[in-house]
Amino acid sequence: MSILKTEDLKKYYGEEPNIVRALDGVSLEIEEGEFVAVVGTSGSGKSTLLNMMGGLDKPTEGKVIIGGKDLSGMDDERLTIFRRRRIGFVFQNYNLIPILNVYENIVLPVALDGETPDGTYINKIISLLGLEEKLGEMPNNLSGGQQQRVAIARALASKPAIILADEPTGNLDSRTSQDVLGLIKMTSRQFHQTVVMITHNEEIAQLADRTIRIEDGRIRESRWNA
Numbered sequence: 001m002s003i004l005k006t007e008d009l010k011k012y013y014g015e016e017p018n019i020v021r022a023l024d025g026v027s028l029e030i031e032e033g034e035f036v037a038v039v040g041t042s043g044s045g046k047s048t049l050l051n052m053m054g055g056l057d058k059p060t061e062g063k064v065i066i067g068g069k070d071l072s073g074m075d076d077e078r079l080t081i082f083r084r085r086r087i088g089f090v091f092q093n094y095n096l097i098p099i100l101n102v103y104e105n106i107v108l109p110v111a112l113d114g115e116t117p118d119g120t121y122i123n124k125i126i127s128l129l130g131l132e133e134k135l136g137e138m139p140n141n142l143s144g145g146q147q148q149r150v151a152i153a154r155a156l157a158s159k160p161a162i163i164l165a166d167e168p169t170g171n172l173d174s175r176t177s178q179d180v181l182g183l184i185k186m187t188s189r190q191f192h193q194t195v196v197m198i199t200h201n202e203e204i205a206q207l208a209d210r211t212i213r214i215e216d217g218r219i220r221e222s223r224w225n226a
């Protein structure tokens with residue numbers, strides 16, 4: 001069974017005659033453990049798709065089904081809890097909380113959920129991402145690559161089934177991008193997670209199992225990478 005599925009997903013902004021069809025009928029299925037890259041030009045609908053998949057925004061029409069659950073059937077409160085427990089988000093600009101140190105940033109989502117962090121698991125993530133020496137640092141004292149590693153650790157902390165990443169390497173140089181991508185790939189394999197990642201970078205997309213190309217709110221191509 002697919003872990004993530006969209007059915008004829010549509011998202012329109014504004015009204016006729018100036019309506020923007022950001023997504024115009026996207027149907028796709030992603031299997032558990034897959035690493036998918038979503039590519040396409042600026043404005044093609046990639047972020048809108050990711051936001052719908054993560055329940056951050058509601059579709060105009062169509063469905064998002066995660067682990068057999070239809071997100072449109074959930075009210076906002078249930079959706080928030082579902083998101084926090086099942087989905088890890090990674091963004092281009094890291095979105096770390098500047099007044100919390102690295103460790104506090106990593107465990108924040110778990111704490112917000114009222115859970116006690118699983119120390120053994122959290123320590124494993126910290127060591128896989130090479131953050132042991134940085135736990136007491138404030139985000140602003142870290143390089144971009146380091147901040148993104150913290151953001152990945154935070155995304156993993158709640159043991160999500162799915163990682164949704166929006167241009168995770170968009171602000172990083174090419175070597176750091178390769179490193180960060182390698183880490184996302186390694187941790188997702190280790191913890192059996194499914195990853196959907198938006199990228200502009202064709203080289204980075206090649207590192208995914210599959211590339212889905214979006215144009216004008218529709219899927220143009222879906223191909224397995226060598």
Ligand code: ADP
Pocket residue numbers: 013014020021022040041042043044045046047048049
């Ligand atoms: P991409 O991530 O591929 O750059 P987006 O999903 O951000 O594309 O945007 C797709 C289209 O939807 C663009 O034309 C964009 O201007 C429009 N759009 C995105 N978000 C909004 C919004 N909140 N209000 C109006 N138009 C939007």
Ligand code: ADP
Pocket residue numbers: 140141142143144145146147176
């Ligand atoms: P990384 O070590 O994550 O690959 P970069 O390649 O971006 O980081 O940076 C190279 C080195 O420069 C790193 O060792 C990092 O400590 C340092 N550095 C870069 N930017 C900053 C910054 N804003 N604050 C502190 N150190 C930085």
